[in-house]
Amino acid sequence: MSVINYVDVEYVDHANPIPDKTIVKVCLTLKQGYCDRLNDGTPLGFPATESTQSGSIYLECEYTVIEGEYHNRKIFDIIGLYSPKGETWATMGRSFIKGILSSARRVSTKDKSHIAQKAFMINSYADLNGLVFLVEVKVERRDGYDPRNRIARVITPDHKDYERLMRDTHNPYRTSNQSPTQAHAEDNDVLDDEIPF
Known part of the structure; x- marks a missing residue:
């Protein structure tokens, strides 16, 4: 009878959350839902999740820390796409996604060059x-539950430690005359399934 070997498997302790305000490098994975269009018929290009309680539509996200002390730790959060209560939640979601593209593609949100504009375009949410x-990262404390990590904000190129922390990450979008500290992107508020808008 064969055995299943766990000798070399890395054990990741999720009992203690990553400390508040820690900056980590993550890889984003979208979890598939069953909603492929917004209420106005706009195709999403990726099956998002629709809340049966609020009617909101959002991307369910898994962020995996890919290096450092918290390597392989996972953070779960959502990005809002639509809320029946108004545009605010979707606007926050669009801002958050722009922050992701700014950080991932290392382009200032204020760069208006052709290359930069291309960096802020996606064919679908699958991109x-x-x-x-x-x-x-921030720590969210809830009554009756263990504390958990959420995303406080995306760190964009304006942050003093951005270049050092991103270092060898490939950057196909930054314009040749853009300095590492030139970018100035807005902060992004964390999104939650409890939609206030």
Whole structure:
């Protein structure tokens, strides 16, 4: 009878969350849902998740830390695409995605060059799968539950430690005359399934 060998498997302890305000490099994986269009018929290009309670539509995201002390730790969060309560949640989601593209493709959100504009375009939400970028982690404490990590914000090229932390990450989009510290991107608020808007 054959055995299943776990001798060389790395054990990852998720009991203690990553400390608040820690910056980590992550790889994004989108979890497939069953909603492929917004309520106005706009195709998403990737099956998103639709809340049966609120009617909101969002991307369910898994962020895997890919290096450093917290290697292989996972953070779960969502990115809002639509809320029946109004445009605010979707606007936050678009801002968050722009932050992801800025960090992953190392282009300032204020760069108006042709190459930079191309960096902020995606064919569908599926293009977000596999992107590598920096995030700041926060600890969310909930009554009756263990604390958990969420994404506080995306770290974009304006941050003082951005270049050092991203170092060898491939950058096909930055313009040749853009310095490492030139970018100035806005912060992005964390999104939650409890939709206030």
